[in-house]
Amino acid sequence: MEISQETGLIEGFTIGADGTVQSVDGSAHVLNALSMPEGGYIWLHFDMDAAKRWLSSAGLVDQFVSAALFAPETRPRLITEHGGVLINLRGVNLNPEKNPEDMLSIRAFLQPGRLITVRRQRSVAIEVLRQTLRAGTAPPTAAHLMLGIINGLTDRIEPVVDRLSDRIDELEIEAVEGGALAIAEEVTEIRHDTLVFRRYMIPQREAVAKFAALGSDWLDQDSLDIAKEQADRMLRVTEELDITRERSGILNDQVTGQRSDRMNRNMMVISIASAIFLPLSFLTGLFGMNVAGLPGTQWNPAFVMVCVGCVVIAAILGGVLKLLDWY
Structure with a gap:
């Protein structure tokens, strides 16, 4: 029409x-x-x-x-x-x-x-x-028709909220199996959607509860029973949203934790490499100066000895770092 x-x-x-x-x-x-x-x-x-x-x-x-x-x-x-x-x-x-x-x-x-x-x-x-x-x-009355609208809206809200909860179940399994970083974007999307729904469903739960409390001036006994049932359904929806929000928050913390662990491991590798190669860089820089008086410039095995010395120093530094439990 x-x-x-x-x-x-x-x-x-x-x-x-x-x-x-x-x-x-x-x-x-x-x-x-x-x-x-x-x-x-x-x-x-x-x-x-x-x-x-x-x-x-x-x-x-x-x-x-x-x-x-x-x-x-x-x-x-x-x-x-x-x-x-x-x-x-x-x-x-x-x-x-x-x-x-x-x-x-x-x-x-x-x-x-x-x-x-x-x-x-x-x-x-x-x-x-x-x-x-x-x-x-x-429906027999205008109040029944209004309840039909509320029921129709709730019928379509519940499956969407349930899908969010089911998807969180799947993502929790993926996170346990070590794929938390791979689900980071989807966890953020689910958390955003949950917050949007929750923003409106909490006051809607209160509105439906008020409708159920209008009393006999507006609702007959049949309508009151239906209204109370709708209020209970909205309560379940908001509770499910609260649980989903908390679970997505925990998943988000797991993602953040794994990301921090990876970053810390990378920083540790860089720190170990720096601790080993910084003294070697100083040593090679010292022997690479283009000035008179450098020892070994006229001795053929000098280059090999410097290389061997660098390897020995690197091994010693690696052993010290191992004793210090750096890796």
Whole structure:
């Protein structure tokens, strides 16, 4: 479905008390005249850039809610304001040519009988719900629909977090087998991705927990049970991220340690070579001076004797360094 150029509506539905689903036209006069069905609810899903001007001026939401829905940057949160629940969520980005850590945002305003959602990028979780409603199957209430969005986002976050954890398992084995330096770049990438996810998932866990604590004014018992389950899932996600962050930090320390050990070994080799060849360089430099009076200049075996002397001195220095446990 094309985005309405007039209102920015991507798609809308009215759900009757008997569960019947009807699509909503995106024109302004239809949306302005739209009333909440008795015993049912409305879902309006808007594009952020296209809907900003119209939704702010149409009176569907007040200025506070409008500012929250269209804020340039948001973090997950939930607040109850102006007779509704304002909830911002984040999800992994599964769009083409995007990385999962480029997280997309879903902003929602939930009222009794109405749910307004706003997005900037396409969300697979939202697309699945739209297809379900097009097929004529809808959650019984707007709160259930909001829980469906939360569930869809969590369904797609969990596999990504699990893959990070599984990859850390593999990298730990590689590190034990002596390949810590080879995995340095990937460990850094995993640690970065984990920190990005954790930055948003911790406040999202708190937002979902607040949603589960809204009480009977907003949620029936079935919704409360589902909301608590979603809160538990988000808790597991954040705990897994914390564990992955710690494990990647340990791996990073191993990489740093192996790199330091290699550098120390190289420096030791250089130090040993310097300790041996510095006296020899002085000796050869001394005998190589182009001045009168140098001993052995008229004696043919002198060169051989100097070479033998250098070898003997090198052997003595090597033995001394060995006794000093330099190598």
